[in-house]
Amino acid sequence: MKSLLLELESRAAPDLLTVTIDSHTRLKHFATAEATLARNPGHLNGYPLVAHGWGRGRELNESVKVPLEVRHGSPDARELLAVSLASGIASFEGGGISYNLPYAKDVPLQESLEAWRQVDSLCGVFAEHGVIVDREMFGTLTAVLVPPSISLAISVLEAVLAAREGVRCVSIAYPQGGEALQDIAALHSIPLLAERYLPESVETFSVLHQYMGVFPKGRSVADALILYGGLVGRIGGAAKIITKTNHEAYGIPDTRANVEGMRVTEAACSSFLDFVQVDQERVALERDWILCEVAELVEPLLACDDLVAAICRAFANGSLDVPFSASRHARSAVIPARDTRGAIRYRDCGSLPFSEATRKRQAQSLSGTNSDPDGLKVIESITADINYFAAHDVSKGEPLPQLLQEAS
Template identity: 50%
Template sequence: MKGQFRFDLDDAVQYIKSLDKESVHSVLTRCESEGRVAVQPRSGVGGHQEMRNLLTTIEESAAPDISTLTIDSYTRLQKFDQASNLLASAPEQLNGYPLVSQGIMRGRNLNESTRAPLDIRHGSPIANRLFEAAISSGITSFEGGGITYNLPYCKDVPLEASLESWRRIDELCGDLAQEGVIVSRESFGTLTAVLVPPSLALSLSFLEAMCGIKEGVKCVQIAYPQGGCLAQDIAALRAIRELSEHYVPADVDVFPVLHQYMGPFPSGIHESMALVAHGAIVAKAGLARKVVVKTVQESQGIPTAKSNADAINFVRAMTSSPSGIVEVLSDAVSLEQKQIVQESRELIDSAFDQNDPYQAIIDAFHHGVLDVPFSPSRAARGLVLPSRARNGAIRYFDTGNLRFSQNTKNFNRDSLAMDGLDYQALLSSINFFAEPT
């Protein structure tokens, strides 16, 4: 199998430094200084030439600031032999690029074929071999973490195992930083992509980031999933900067990231375009430094290269001009930001222990002090139940065992102003944009 190799840190560092291209960290740093939003698509297919063609076609048509390698499901679950077998017999059946099976020379070939730096998006709770293959391929951005790439995806992967796997990944990022190579680590704040309260997305992302920083990580992207309420979404992105000032040391770079709407998309092209535009406005007004775009084809299946390119160009245009709508919503944004910061701090402070943050997180999930709604994982208590307020904002209908103050509980209860939540109301909250109005 091509993926059988011995990781060589010195060789990886030498190769990365030899590349004539920016790292993801340098792209985000430049966008920060320019006040610009970097635009990144999602893309991943099984065959090598097909993946290369997809990357170069999108780049020629839309010039994304950062390009993506989305990894296949077998590789995500460390089923490398199955990924290799399918790669040999029917690569078109893979739902992403099997980097470990393809091997680092092909990974380097993809890297050298694109102007934009590459980012790995995958969903693997145990990702050490994939990370080593990515770094050896010269890829300088890696999404995920021991919480956010376990609990939303897996049923039986112990939290202890995923946290230890990602601790070693972050430790390696620290080693690379000492060699002058900054790997950008992006949280998957999207979680289950279903009714994720902003404070839960941000607090879990910050807990992962704080663990990574303890191991030597120097660049973190705190990702927030577009929820659907303009004021709340803008406030959540702005809250990332405020929370960073409190929890992140000055020698670590933090960049707010928006994942455009990850829930069910409307079937109509105009409604889909409006939702993508909505996300672009949020990214710009929320001072995001990167937006991972969706396309108008989301409800039909996997987007084409053209659809991806169109989305990049559309979102770039939408984020290139200031939006007066922010001034209209300024009071609502301020209120939401204050609430999100307060809730996030209550969650983080109830679960973080500088001496042993990993065990503290494990204990917090065991007792429901941290939780993920709609998670398939045995590690999540699943007691938290979110719902939408009339303005579309996502609130806590049931806070479970989260250690919120009484003021926070009262705010969420009063915002929803409902005595019960039946199945149909919950479904309508989930299908907020997909259902006809």
Template identity: 40%
Template sequence: MQVKNKKIDKELFLKERQEVLKSWSTGKEVDINEAVEFHKNMPENKIMVNKLIDAKNNNKTLIQPRAGVALVEAHIDLLKFLLEKGEADLLPTTIDSYTRQNQYQEAEQGIKESYETRRSMLNGFPAVNYGVKECRKIIEAIDAPVEVRHGTPDARLLAEITLAGGFTDFEGGAISYNIPYAKKVSLEDTIQYWQYVDRLVGYYYEHGIKINREPFGPLTGTLVPPAISHSVAILEALLAVKQGVKYVSLGYGQNGNLIQDIAAIQSLKELAEKYICDEGYDDIEITTVFHQWMGGFPQDEAKAFAVISWGATASALSKATKVIVKSPHEALGIPTKEANASGLKTTRQIINMLRDQSIEQTKNMDIEREIIIEETIAILSKVKELGDGDWAVGIVRAFEAGVLDIPFAPSQYNSGKILPARDNKGAVRFLNTGNLPFDNKIKDFHADKLKERGFYEERDVSFQMVVDDIYAISKGMLVGRPK
């Protein structure tokens, strides 16, 4: 096995950079020394780290949408609209699907067709095709920090161009942008690709530039138990800090039970700090990201606003550093800018109303927090054991053994044995723990919770509960009850 959790040697890194930059014509525009100077001259309010740390220190939850279209000026107009009319604090540039698969020729055709039709024929912004200069038009035009959001297993060239272009936050990781997104890409490959991305971010930091890194928290987005997403987020953070990353935002996807969601954000920060400190790092700034519901949405707009509002409430009461906001058109396809702004304003109103409120730390919340911590520690301890102390090696071996397993993921490197289902109060439990390294106490906890639901619904605990739960919110419920 070639992959190791070791910082890439500077000379090897610089040599690899030359090959990466040759993989598409716009790579020749990247001059990292000139890019460092560009970042140094950037206004403080456009630097993501500054906004995140200020929010963390002042107990604020920032709001950020998803957004990206094919043409530069149209993308700028969209971001300006979401900033001014939607009241967004932070902005994204969501990358198109062709770029995510490194299919730049197809993305080029999409740009051409978009110019011809004067509407976006891509489902995002093709940053690699545009190159550094065009990316900087976005950064210079927008009076807020902008993050690169994508879904790319091999994001090395995308990172080179967008970071040189002035973006100050880069999403993704070796697990979270592989196992939920790709079928045949190996973890050995993506770990090395993302070690390069993190080494690049670390290289910028060595030259005085603050770039934030954000592993993708929701993974497959639907009914992901907190311990699974926590384990992935912490592992990707550990790989990142090894390469010199100093700022990480760890995410969690809303599951819908308020007590569990609050406990999840609390435990995520606590666990991340523990594991990063245990590795000897005491200078890492950790912030948290709450993703509003990533599963199916109701088609009815009023009902969709209720789902958004519930996510806004959970993010505010959990004290997450930022929340990724959905739109009321989620069930209908790519939202209009007006719909996107409506989701933002709905979230803003609730966050403002709840900013000075907190929820009492109840016994049930403590139970949820403790079980999430216990499960996450069990997984991470086994990963480290399998890797003989090396986190990168451990990740590969853990997926091979099913010790790491993500529900509903398409990757052939994922066991796919675990099954989640809601308990009688809507918290996400394990119907099947697969090969996760849980003791009988943890397994019995989940079995008992699901038995309670089965008794209430007068049916056996079965896979049908999983199916019912997947579609429940789109049908106006949280728990998928039988008719």
């Protein structure tokens, strides 16, 4: 990990670097992580920070000049946070919803929300002593066709819970969906949502995750998609962009691919691309729609005395939901679809508490698409929506089995 970070730092000069944690550690199987580290370190799919311990963690942190962020996917990250903080790492991703539903099959939300309350509470104690920990909300969720208002609503709820525990620095991460105006509008919504729902004492940053869905295989198309993500992040005013690589379609990328991803993204942020302009009126309209939908999702819950209990009830009755959940604790009754421009809409709002006006607008936005309201073609069209960018590849029109290998 140290040589990877040093090489990325010297060759791509990013403003910060991330450390991704292996899946044994994510599931708190620390002994397994330690045994694998001793016997077969190549079999770990990330950095076993807890097994290494804070001493080595600190060594890693101090070996690079830029700050590190820990990214993982743990429904319960209390030990990992402790070792991260002891290592001097002050940026920590996750939340009781966003690190549960996409990652665990059967962890009750009550449990993950309580574990993350303790994470936030410890960050609050640090803040009182002048050490500000950046808490990043993983709005990417299941990473496939996530409607912007679901991503942002869940991040808002996690951020409100974090602020109540004393967290003072929040990053709201939003996943690039693929349609520029909608993605820019979502990024523009983040400071407005912070103003509306978070106390003034909390500093909020917006983060763009470059496209997390099925990536094109061809290198040039993959690079173009990375450039596109960089442009969207810049025009949307993202404080941070988490970059992808042109190896995405094939598996865990090597160092060179990571360097290239960062460099292409940096190029997207160059002033010679300043000529790229978007229709600000359309962006403002999209932004207002997103803000309205987020309000309809979160405000009934924020009005409850016990927000954690309200969130748990909402997922149980479907008034909060995520598409394609890995967890049993979300219904996944919501079905997304792309409109003719590629923006992500709701084909089926499930039991989300949307107003008549929102439902009507969603239905209208999908008119003109090939949506077949009652038949088998729903699956085909979702598949095509998932393969939106992969289909731009040399081999046009990925067959379904190909999708099954790639979508996760």
